[in-house]
Amino acid sequence: MGATKTEHFTEQQNSIATIAKALGHPARIAILEYLLKVDSCICGDIVNELPLAQPTISQHLKELKTCGLIKGTIEGTAICYCIDEKVLDNFQKHFSAISATLTNKKCC
Protein backbone atom coordinates (compact mmCIF):
# COMPACT_ATOMS: atom_id res chain seq x y z
CA MET A 1 0.00 0.00 0.00
CA GLY A 2 0.88 3.64 -0.14
CA ALA A 3 1.13 3.82 -3.91
CA THR A 4 -1.70 5.22 -6.02
CA LYS A 5 -3.58 2.50 -7.91
CA THR A 6 -3.34 4.19 -11.29
CA GLU A 7 -4.18 0.98 -13.14
CA HIS A 8 -7.74 1.13 -11.87
CA PHE A 9 -8.50 4.48 -13.48
CA THR A 10 -8.83 5.72 -17.02
CA GLU A 11 -5.93 7.26 -18.88
CA GLN A 12 -7.71 10.60 -18.90
CA GLN A 13 -8.34 10.52 -15.17
CA ASN A 14 -4.71 9.69 -14.50
CA SER A 15 -3.54 12.33 -16.93
CA ILE A 16 -5.59 15.14 -15.37
CA ALA A 17 -4.63 14.00 -11.88
CA THR A 18 -0.95 14.04 -12.82
CA ILE A 19 -1.12 17.66 -13.96
CA ALA A 20 -3.15 18.64 -10.90
CA LYS A 21 -0.66 16.90 -8.66
CA ALA A 22 2.19 18.84 -10.25
CA LEU A 23 0.24 22.04 -9.59
CA GLY A 24 -0.41 20.94 -6.03
CA HIS A 25 2.53 22.72 -4.44
CA PRO A 26 2.78 26.45 -3.76
CA ALA A 27 6.39 26.57 -4.95
CA ARG A 28 5.38 25.19 -8.32
CA ILE A 29 2.48 27.64 -8.55
CA ALA A 30 4.96 30.39 -7.72
CA ILE A 31 7.34 29.13 -10.42
CA LEU A 32 4.58 29.20 -13.03
CA GLU A 33 3.52 32.68 -11.94
CA TYR A 34 7.09 33.87 -12.21
CA LEU A 35 7.56 32.35 -15.65
CA LEU A 36 4.37 34.12 -16.63
CA LYS A 37 5.46 37.45 -15.19
CA VAL A 38 8.89 37.74 -16.75
CA ASP A 39 9.62 37.47 -20.43
CA SER A 40 13.10 36.05 -20.02
CA CYS A 41 12.91 32.89 -18.00
CA ILE A 42 16.20 31.72 -16.59
CA CYS A 43 16.33 29.33 -13.66
CA GLY A 44 18.90 31.38 -11.75
CA ASP A 45 16.28 34.09 -11.37
CA ILE A 46 13.84 31.62 -9.90
CA VAL A 47 16.36 30.56 -7.28
CA ASN A 48 16.73 34.19 -6.23
CA GLU A 49 13.00 34.73 -6.34
CA LEU A 50 11.86 31.80 -4.23
CA PRO A 51 12.65 31.06 -0.57
CA LEU A 52 13.94 27.58 -1.30
CA ALA A 53 17.38 26.11 -1.86
CA GLN A 54 18.64 25.56 -5.38
CA PRO A 55 18.38 21.76 -5.36
CA THR A 56 14.78 22.01 -4.15
CA ILE A 57 13.86 24.37 -6.96
CA SER A 58 15.65 22.19 -9.48
CA GLN A 59 13.54 19.29 -8.23
CA HIS A 60 10.30 21.26 -8.56
CA LEU A 61 11.29 22.35 -12.07
CA LYS A 62 11.90 18.73 -12.96
CA GLU A 63 8.42 17.77 -11.85
CA LEU A 64 6.83 20.54 -13.87
CA LYS A 65 8.94 19.42 -16.82
CA THR A 66 8.11 15.72 -16.42
CA CYS A 67 4.38 16.32 -16.68
CA GLY A 68 4.89 18.68 -19.61
CA LEU A 69 3.78 21.91 -17.94
CA ILE A 70 7.09 23.60 -18.74
CA LYS A 71 9.86 23.01 -21.23
CA GLY A 72 13.51 24.02 -20.94
CA THR A 73 15.99 25.00 -23.61
CA ILE A 74 19.69 25.22 -22.90
CA GLU A 75 20.93 28.75 -23.45
CA GLY A 76 24.63 28.98 -22.70
CA THR A 77 25.17 28.36 -19.01
CA ALA A 78 21.57 29.00 -18.12
CA ILE A 79 18.42 27.14 -19.09
CA CYS A 80 15.41 28.91 -20.48
CA TYR A 81 12.28 27.48 -18.90
CA CYS A 82 8.91 28.26 -20.42
CA ILE A 83 5.32 27.27 -19.81
CA ASP A 84 3.96 24.79 -22.33
CA GLU A 85 0.70 26.38 -23.44
CA LYS A 86 -0.83 23.21 -24.78
CA VAL A 87 -0.67 21.20 -21.57
CA LEU A 88 -1.95 24.01 -19.37
CA ASP A 89 -4.62 24.86 -21.90
CA ASN A 90 -5.85 21.30 -22.00
CA PHE A 91 -5.97 21.17 -18.22
CA GLN A 92 -7.81 24.45 -17.98
CA LYS A 93 -10.35 23.41 -20.63
CA HIS A 94 -11.12 20.23 -18.74
CA PHE A 95 -12.26 22.12 -15.66
CA SER A 96 -13.85 24.82 -17.73
CA ALA A 97 -16.07 22.13 -19.23
CA ILE A 98 -16.91 20.77 -15.78
CA SER A 99 -17.83 24.24 -14.56
CA ALA A 100 -20.06 24.72 -17.58
CA THR A 101 -21.81 21.42 -16.89
CA LEU A 102 -22.27 22.38 -13.25
CA THR A 103 -24.17 25.58 -13.90
CA ASN A 104 -26.80 23.55 -15.74
CA LYS A 105 -27.28 21.09 -12.91
CA LYS A 106 -28.83 21.55 -9.53
CA CYS A 107 -28.77 18.78 -6.97
CA CYS A 108 -28.59 19.72 -3.29
Next chain:
Amino acid sequence: MGATKTEHFTEQQNSIATIAKALGHPARIAILEYLLKVDSCICGDIVNELPLAQPTISQHLKELKTCGLIKGTIEGTAICYCIDEKVLDNFQKHFSAISATLTNKKCC
Protein backbone atom coordinates in the same frame (compact mmCIF):
# COMPACT_ATOMS: atom_id res chain seq x y z
CA MET B 1 12.23 18.54 6.42
CA GLY B 2 9.63 16.87 4.29
CA ALA B 3 6.81 19.28 5.00
CA THR B 4 5.80 21.93 2.50
CA LYS B 5 6.95 25.42 3.56
CA THR B 6 3.57 27.04 3.13
CA GLU B 7 4.55 30.04 5.23
CA HIS B 8 6.91 31.19 2.49
CA PHE B 9 4.21 31.57 -0.11
CA THR B 10 1.23 33.86 -0.57
CA GLU B 11 -2.20 32.89 0.60
CA GLN B 12 -3.40 32.73 -2.98
CA GLN B 13 -0.55 30.45 -4.03
CA ASN B 14 -1.25 28.13 -1.13
CA SER B 15 -4.97 28.20 -1.80
CA ILE B 16 -4.65 27.27 -5.48
CA ALA B 17 -2.05 24.62 -4.65
CA THR B 18 -4.36 23.10 -2.04
CA ILE B 19 -7.19 22.68 -4.54
CA ALA B 20 -4.81 21.33 -7.18
CA LYS B 21 -3.40 18.89 -4.65
CA ALA B 22 -6.88 17.62 -3.86
CA LEU B 23 -7.45 17.14 -7.57
CA GLY B 24 -4.11 15.37 -7.88
CA HIS B 25 -5.41 11.83 -7.47
CA PRO B 26 -7.29 9.82 -10.11
CA ALA B 27 -9.77 8.50 -7.54
CA ARG B 28 -10.75 12.02 -6.60
CA ILE B 29 -11.06 13.00 -10.26
CA ALA B 30 -13.25 9.92 -10.73
CA ILE B 31 -15.39 10.92 -7.74
CA LEU B 32 -15.94 14.41 -9.16
CA GLU B 33 -16.78 12.96 -12.56
CA TYR B 34 -19.27 10.61 -10.96
CA LEU B 35 -20.89 13.37 -8.91
CA LEU B 36 -21.17 15.30 -12.15
CA LYS B 37 -22.67 12.40 -14.07
CA VAL B 38 -25.42 11.40 -11.69
CA ASP B 39 -28.04 13.73 -10.33
CA SER B 40 -28.51 11.90 -7.09
CA CYS B 41 -25.22 11.73 -5.29
CA ILE B 42 -25.05 9.24 -2.49
CA CYS B 43 -21.75 7.93 -1.25
CA GLY B 44 -22.78 4.27 -1.32
CA ASP B 45 -22.96 4.51 -5.07
CA ILE B 46 -19.43 5.81 -5.22
CA VAL B 47 -18.17 2.84 -3.24
CA ASN B 48 -19.78 0.52 -5.79
CA GLU B 49 -18.51 2.59 -8.67
CA LEU B 50 -14.84 2.83 -7.73
CA PRO B 51 -12.32 -0.01 -7.34
CA LEU B 52 -11.30 1.02 -3.85
CA ALA B 53 -12.35 -0.06 -0.38
CA GLN B 54 -14.95 1.94 1.51
CA PRO B 55 -12.54 3.48 4.06
CA THR B 56 -10.28 4.63 1.23
CA ILE B 57 -13.14 6.34 -0.58
CA SER B 58 -14.34 7.90 2.66
CA GLN B 59 -10.86 9.32 3.06
CA HIS B 60 -10.80 10.74 -0.47
CA LEU B 61 -14.23 12.27 0.08
CA LYS B 62 -12.96 13.88 3.26
CA GLU B 63 -10.09 15.50 1.39
CA LEU B 64 -12.39 16.87 -1.28
CA LYS B 65 -14.64 18.16 1.49
CA THR B 66 -11.81 19.72 3.51
CA CYS B 67 -10.67 21.88 0.62
CA GLY B 68 -14.26 22.81 -0.19
CA LEU B 69 -14.56 21.09 -3.57
CA ILE B 70 -17.57 19.10 -2.40
CA LYS B 71 -20.13 19.45 0.35
CA GLY B 72 -22.17 16.74 2.00
CA THR B 73 -25.62 16.85 3.50
CA ILE B 74 -26.93 14.08 5.71
CA GLU B 75 -29.95 12.46 4.13
CA GLY B 76 -31.25 9.71 6.35
CA THR B 77 -28.67 6.96 6.51
CA ALA B 78 -26.85 8.16 3.42
CA ILE B 79 -24.95 11.38 2.79
CA CYS B 80 -25.62 13.47 -0.25
CA TYR B 81 -22.31 14.72 -1.64
CA CYS B 82 -22.28 17.49 -4.22
CA ILE B 83 -19.67 19.54 -6.02
CA ASP B 84 -19.30 23.09 -4.71
CA GLU B 85 -19.52 25.21 -7.82
CA LYS B 86 -17.86 28.26 -6.33
CA VAL B 87 -14.59 26.58 -5.38
CA LEU B 88 -14.20 24.71 -8.65
CA ASP B 89 -15.21 27.80 -10.59
CA ASN B 90 -12.63 29.92 -8.86
CA PHE B 91 -9.95 27.32 -9.52
CA GLN B 92 -10.91 27.04 -13.16
CA LYS B 93 -10.93 30.80 -13.64
CA HIS B 94 -7.45 31.08 -12.21
CA PHE B 95 -6.00 28.85 -14.91
CA SER B 96 -8.26 30.28 -17.54
CA ALA B 97 -6.68 33.66 -16.82
CA ILE B 98 -3.20 32.18 -17.05
CA SER B 99 -4.02 30.57 -20.37
CA ALA B 100 -5.32 33.87 -21.66
CA THR B 101 -2.12 35.65 -20.59
CA LEU B 102 -0.04 32.96 -22.23
CA THR B 103 -1.50 33.37 -25.70
CA ASN B 104 -0.38 36.99 -25.66
CA LYS B 105 3.19 36.17 -24.72
CA LYS B 106 5.89 34.54 -26.73
CA CYS B 107 9.20 33.67 -25.16
CA CYS B 108 11.07 30.60 -26.41
Next chain:
DNA sequence: TTTATATATTGCAATATTACGATAGATAAA
Protein backbone atom coordinates in the same frame (compact mmCIF):
# COMPACT_ATOMS: atom_id res chain seq x y z
C1' DT C 1 -34.80 -3.35 21.18
C1' DT C 2 -32.61 -5.82 17.58
C1' DT C 3 -30.90 -5.84 13.03
C1' DA C 4 -29.40 -3.95 8.82
C1' DT C 5 -27.26 -0.36 6.25
C1' DA C 6 -24.34 3.70 5.35
C1' DT C 7 -20.48 6.25 6.51
C1' DA C 8 -16.52 7.66 9.54
C1' DT C 9 -12.53 6.78 12.32
C1' DT C 10 -8.49 4.30 14.02
C1' DG C 11 -4.26 2.08 13.42
C1' DC C 12 -0.79 0.63 10.65
C1' DA C 13 2.23 -0.79 6.67
C1' DA C 14 3.96 0.59 2.19
C1' DT C 15 5.26 4.18 -0.53
C1' DA C 16 5.81 9.08 -2.03
C1' DT C 17 7.05 13.86 -1.33
C1' DT C 18 9.68 17.68 0.39
C1' DA C 19 13.83 19.85 1.51
C1' DC C 20 18.66 20.50 1.55
C1' DG C 21 23.86 19.71 1.99
C1' DA C 22 27.32 17.88 -0.73
C1' DT C 23 28.86 17.14 -5.02
C1' DA C 24 28.98 16.53 -10.01
C1' DG C 25 28.68 18.21 -14.76
C1' DA C 26 28.74 21.59 -18.24
C1' DT C 27 29.65 25.97 -20.26
C1' DA C 28 31.76 30.73 -20.24
C1' DA C 29 35.21 33.89 -19.03
C1' DA C 30 39.82 34.98 -17.69
Next chain:
DNA sequence: TTTATCTATCGTAATATTGCAATATATAAA
Protein backbone atom coordinates in the same frame (compact mmCIF):
# COMPACT_ATOMS: atom_id res chain seq x y z
C1' DT D 1 43.95 25.57 -18.24
C1' DT D 2 41.94 27.67 -14.30
C1' DT D 3 38.10 29.82 -12.29
C1' DA D 4 33.47 31.17 -11.87
C1' DT D 5 28.67 30.30 -12.63
C1' DC D 6 24.50 27.72 -13.46
C1' DT D 7 21.96 23.63 -13.05
C1' DA D 8 21.38 18.62 -12.02
C1' DT D 9 21.93 14.60 -9.21
C1' DC D 10 22.84 11.89 -5.01
C1' DG D 11 21.97 10.73 -0.44
C1' DT D 12 19.26 11.17 3.36
C1' DA D 13 16.10 12.83 7.09
C1' DA D 14 11.50 14.44 8.06
C1' DT D 15 6.94 14.27 6.86
C1' DA D 16 2.79 13.18 4.01
C1' DT D 17 -0.11 10.17 1.32
C1' DT D 18 -2.36 5.93 0.03
C1' DG D 19 -4.87 1.90 1.07
C1' DC D 20 -7.25 -1.27 3.88
C1' DA D 21 -8.84 -4.30 7.91
C1' DA D 22 -11.05 -3.65 12.01
C1' DT D 23 -14.06 -1.09 14.40
C1' DA D 24 -17.09 2.72 15.71
C1' DT D 25 -21.10 5.59 14.95
C1' DA D 26 -25.53 6.83 13.46
C1' DT D 27 -29.92 6.28 11.40
C1' DA D 28 -33.79 3.31 9.56
C1' DA D 29 -36.43 -0.69 9.52
C1' DA D 30 -38.29 -4.73 11.65
